Amino acid sequence: MTEKKPVVKKFTGYHAAMIIVAFFAVVVSVNMVMARFALSTFGGTVVDNSYVASQKYNQWLEQARDQQAYGWTVSPAVRSGKGVILTLAEADGAALQGASVVAVAEHPVGRAEPFDVSFSEVRPGVYQSVEPLAAGRWKLKLVISRADKSMRVLQDFT
Known part of the structure; x- marks a missing residue:
């Protein structure tokens, strides 16, 4: 074979x-x-022009020091129905009354267009959003003003 x-x-x-x-x-x-x-x-850029932002950096630090000097505290945002509730306090722990609170709500990765959110005081120091906020994760850019003082706060909200 x-x-x-x-x-x-x-x-x-x-x-x-x-x-x-x-x-x-x-x-x-x-x-x-x-x-x-x-x-x-x-989701986009953090700043459109980093050179221009760098020129404002010291100004932003000064504003942050001024805000800390106020001693105001802002509780984390809490969902209430379709809106948002914030609790604001002064340096001594008393409710921060008579403030104007507005915010811009942004989706963290830009999947929704930013929109303005206004707040009204429902109890002393407790502010509730007038506009509803859809379910999901949001960045709230808050501006809190009273008399000649103004404070900016950025909060993540789910």
């Missing part, structure tokens, strides 16, 4: 070219998918 020899295929230039083409096809495909994910979840 005669033995069959196994057929050995040669590795040719064609095979090498196909392996290189397949490798780069996978790399390019993965890069395109990752770029698509990155662009679809990017």
Whole structure:
């Protein structure tokens, strides 16, 4: 009986070219998918012009020191029905009454357009939003004013 020899295929230039083409096809495909994910979840810039923002940095630090000197405290925002409730207090712990509270609500990754939210005082030191706030995560950029004092606060809200 005669033995069959196994057929050995040669590795040719064609095979090498196909392996290189397949490798780069996978790399390019993965890069395109990752770029698509990155662009679809990017919420925008923190500042439009970093140079201009750097020029205002010392002014922002001074405003922050002034705000700390007021001693006002702002409780974390709490959902109440479709709105938001904030509790404000003065340095001595007394309710901060008669303040004007407005905010800009922004979705953290820019999936919804920012909109203004106004607050009305429902009890001494307790302020409730007039406009409803949809379920989900939000950034509230609060501006609290009373007499000649003004305070800015940024809160994450879910």
